Amino acid sequence: MTPQHPQQQSPWLALWFAFFNDLFRYLGALGRELGGSRGRLLVLAVPLAWLALFFALPLAIVLKISLASPVAGVPPYTDLVALGPDGRVTIELSLAGYLRLLTDPLYVASYLNSIQFAAVSTVACLLLGYPIAYGIARAGPLARLVLLTLVILPFWTSSLLRTYALIGILRTNGTLNQILLGLGLIDAPVQLLNTNLAVYIGITYNYLPFMILPLAANLMRLDYTLLEAAADLGARPLKAFLTVTVPLSLPGIVAGSLLVFIPALGEYVIPELLGGPDALAIGKRIWDDFFMARDYPLAAAVAVAMLLLIVVPMLVFEYVQERDARREARR
């Protein structure tokens, strides 16, 4: 047990016990609502408790730390509420981190850059992935299995190693430059690594399976007699595709796009390994502020701001998930 300085006798401990008190009262009410079945309560309580403790509570703590000030010591941030020996309660909140986010051009640029990286890569994933998903959906059982397996294989391979593989390809003397030189398309090797282009390629490459799989699942459930009807009515294949298939596959497009866009916003490894010093990204800011500058409150503020950025797409995703799950259940 670390020795407690009297001044640090934490009001948080009281909050902690109050939290558990409320939790058990909540669980009791829940149990009555589930018809008194203790078994059901247990099934629900275990995941709920785990996620509340290890997912929801940490997010609240991030918010709390974002309002603290950095100090030298362990832990390297101030306590928000301090109980002094004379009975005084001092509440000290600092918005310095958030102010920095709004005013420091480095952070503003990082947010905008991250959004750009994620958005462009999502579009690229959609353009590259839609034909594959469509082909998978239209293929016969054996071909479909092979094609799906070929998509799932990179999905299950470590993304860190696949990003690393891209380094070998994009280097000045790497595979891509060698191919371009060999084909005579360029005269001298082009700088591909440590550029923003490399980051786009990297994110698209890593997240492509996340676009293909939901899209293929959606396209496989499509009613293709509608396309035949369109053809019977005289529509050419391209027009039928654009006016029938694409709108019907919109849920798949939305699901795949969200699965790519939201995590790509917070990417750290890809901008770090493939991007240059001008590849600003929120993920890099959080990492650097945390590990290099040891400024926990600033890193927490950046994280909270990022959370605010993704909360709307996340709720959309959650709503779509829930709706699809219920629709599946009703079938």
Place this chain on the structure above:
Amino acid sequence: MNGRRPFVLYTLMAFGYAFLYLPIVTVIAYSFNESRMVTVWGGFSTKWYAALFANAQILDAAKLSLLIAVLSSTLAVVIGTLAGLALARFGSYRGRGALSLMTSAPLVMPDVMLGISALFLFITLQQLTGWPGGRGVDTITIAHVTLCVCYVTIIVRSRLVQMDLSLEEAAMDLGARPWKVFFVITLPLIWPALVAGWLLAFTLSLDDVVIASFTSGPGASTLPIVVLSKVRFGVTPEINALATLLIVAVAIGVTLAGWLMHRRQR
């Protein structure tokens, strides 16, 4: 399509698959390159594989990663199956929205968010209660479980929803208590989903570098952490060998799983 070979589609698909596989094929090729330089093909050699297995740092990290992956996937499957059950079978109740939200949020949340929040939790817990004393296997495992639970939940939930409810109802009509129905009827029917969830959680845990970096301590370096520190400085031949081994292992696993599924569908 009226009988015409969809040439455009095939071309676009080929381009997409080439994009997916060019880096993988390149790494495999380089791992057998005698020369350290990627521009020069020095001849076929397996010396980098020997160097890989002689590298104690990488081997220790691999062992640690495997341990953490096994622990977190098993725990994640248990918790995720309970969550899937609660979401698929229990109808409406007070905590349902919260559970649904918390089991789909980590799915899309960026890793840095999960990592930094977990670390702050552990720091705060240490302040309040003295546990955890330092950060290592236990903290990484907890963070990984939290990440993986949502994937398992989705897989189990969708399988439960597709399952034929009449079997469970018949068992209950015959007088079986709910726990017995679950273990005797439901579990045998959904076990492929549990296996798939376990494998997915295992892969996620093995591959994760950001969350592990935040939640690990000195002396607890996982394989991805070691790999990241090595590749920051460019291409390293031992990592090529490591990547090839992992790709081959995954390829065998995925092909096997695909073949098994194909046979079941016959």
